[in-house]
Amino acid sequence: MKVDVLLGLQWGDEGKGKIVDVLTPQYDIIARFQGGPNAGHTLEFEGIKHVLHTIPSGIFRKDVINLVGNGVVIDPVIFQKELEKLAPFNLDIKSRLLISKKAHLILPTHRLLDAASETAKGKNKIGSTLKGIGPTYMDKTGRNGLRVGDIFTAQFKEKYDALVEKHVGILKHYEGFEYDLAELEGPWMEGIETLRELTAVDSEHYLNHALKSGKKVLAEGAQGTMLDIDFGTYPFVTSSNTVTAGTCTGLGVAPTKIGRVIGIFKAYCTRVGSGPFPTELEDATGEAIRAEGREFGATTGRPRRCGWIDLPQMKYAIMVNGVTELSMMKADVLSIFDTIQVCTHYLIDGNKVEDFPFDVDGANLTPVYEELEGWNCDLTQLDDYSKAPQALKNYVTYLEEKLEVPITVVSVGPDRKQTLNNN
Ligand code: GDP
Ligand code: IMO
Numbered sequence: 001m002k003v004d005v006l007l008g009l010q011w012g013d014e015g016k017g018k019i020v021d022v023l024t025p026q027y028d029i030i031a032r033f034q035g036g037p038n039a040g041h042t043l044e045f046e047g048i049k050h051v052l053h054t055i056p057s058g059i060f061r062k063d064v065i066n067l068v069g070n071g072v073v074i075d076p077v078i079f080q081k082e083l084e085k086l087a088p089f090n091l092d093i094k095s096r097l098l099i100s101k102k103a104h105l106i107l108p109t110h111r112l113l114d115a116a117s118e119t120a121k122g123k124n125k126i127g128s129t130l131k132g133i134g135p136t137y138m139d140k141t142g143r144n145g146l147r148v149g150d151i152f153t154a155q156f157k158e159k160y161d162a163l164v165e166k167h168v169g170i171l172k173h174y175e176g177f178e179y180d181l182a183e184l185e186g187p188w189m190e191g192i193e194t195l196r197e198l199t200a201v202d203s204e205h206y207l208n209h210a211l212k213s214g215k216k217v218l219a220e221g222a223q224g225t226m227l228d229i230d231f232g233t234y235p236f237v238t239s240s241n242t243v244t245a246g247t248c249t250g251l252g253v254a255p256t257k258i259g260r261v262i263g264i265f266k267a268y269c270t271r272v273g274s275g276p277f278p279t280e281l282e283d284a285t286g287e288a289i290r291a292e293g294r295e296f297g298a299t300t301g302r303p304r305r306c307g308w309i310d311l312p313q314m315k316y317a318i319m320v321n322g323v324t325e326l327s328m329m330k331a332d333v334l335s336i337f338d339t340i341q342v343c344t345h346y347l348i349d350g351n352k353v354e355d356f357p358f359d360v361d362g363a364n365l366t367p368v369y370e371e372l373e374g375w376n377c378d379l380t381q382l383d384d385y386s387k388a389p390q391a392l393k394n395y396v397t398y399l400e401e402k403l404e405v406p407i408t409v410v411s412v413g414p415d416r417k418q419t420l421n422n423n
């Protein structure tokens with residue numbers, strides 16, 4: 001069997017959690033391959049809204065294994081809180097949630113370093129979620145990190161103390177940055193105790209054995225392609241590879257084992273945090289999208305920046321990920337408009353540019369739009385794509401032609417049930 005991949009094509013928050021939850025009944029294993037608690041994946045069903053940060057979005061479906069892969073970074077405190085929130089649902093976490101021994105741990109001092117670094121950057125800050133993601137991946141690539149497997153060894157405390165000492169040394173360079181480490185360490189050590197009671201596995205072996213025995217695996221991405229450390233709008237990115245290739249390194253599956261690649265995108269576009277966003281609308285239209293789409297971060301509550309869909313950006317994301325099918329989210333949000341704009345290309349210094357360029361932050365970049373007819377009616381009660389208004393179908397067909405990939409799912413509301421198949 002091959003691993004199917006589901007990931008975000010824009011700047012995150014595309015609706016990945018919802019579609020993973022919708023697709024989970026077709027799979028045996030759902031595996032997160034990168035990122036950490038900077039992610040906030042929302043699932044809605046039976047009138048309840050759930051937000052997951054580290055735990056894969058297949059956790060609510062019976063009999064499905066959820067795996068936190070080696071590419072993920074785990075904050076034991078946030079992890080414990082997530083588990084506590086799941087406790088009332090009797091999900092049999094011990095046998096259904098597996099954690100890679102090679103996943104790295106976010107230390108309290110990683111969070112402090114994240115905060116100190118952002119403060120020092122001033123107006124050039126990344127707009128990080130401040131969950132310690134950057135410093136943890138830095139220690140991973142710097143070969144200093146602590147991994148889940150270490151917590152079962154006798155040297156764990158010694159390794160922890162050595163790394164903390166190193167961090168405290170670095171923190172001294174941030175003048176005026178104050179902190180109380182002891183206050184953070186108590187809950188962290190409690191979180192480690194909780195992790196010890198869960199099931200840690202050699203996840204690359206586990207997954208490859210599972211594939212060999214015919215099990216179906218879906219890899220769940222976090223963040224989005226434009227936040228990828230290599231292909232995103234650097235330096236305003238996260239610190240992991242959010243693209244399909246990240247599945248191979250983040251789970252230990254070979255490139256030849258990748259199957260379908262499901263790209264998730266909003267019918268418009270959003271971004272939270274700093275950095276370039278060519279089609280951003282800093283006006284009443286942008287505010288209307290934010291209000292209608294409830295565009296506030298699932299992890300930090302920050303307002304998301306909103307704008308129209310950007311075809312050069314989408315084509316770029318489809319290219320680097322090898323997307324085989326698309327899910328278009330939040331079509332219902334655009335119901336408030338009579339007309340919808342689609343950015344077809346940019347003008348840079350007066351020249352037409354269709355390939356997403358190296359520098360998108362230049363004042364010289366102008367997005368060029370094509371206007372399409374809106375549908376201007378409520379979509380949230382639709383139960384069949386064939387009943388969708390013609391203007392929505394035209395929008396979908398237009399995007400399919402431009403992007404050269406089929407849009408197989410159209411989402412018309414946050415609930416599991418508000419999902420239309422277009423096959
Ligand atoms: P993720 O990080 O990609 O999983 O996305 P988030 O959960 O951060 O943000 C997506 C938000 O949009 C969540 O609040 C979802 O409940 C909501 N959502 C998902 N699909 C739809 C949809 O089709 N319509 C509307 N109105 N909301 C949606
Ligand atoms: P999901 O999985 C949206 C953004 C932050 C910041 C930048 C770096 O829910 O789609 P970091 O905390 O990684 O140092 O932040 O990346 N960011 C996200 N934006 N959705 C996310 O995850 C994000 N995770 C990080 O806002 O701009």
Ligand code: MG
Pocket residue numbers: 012013014039040041042298299
């Ligand atoms: Mg999110």
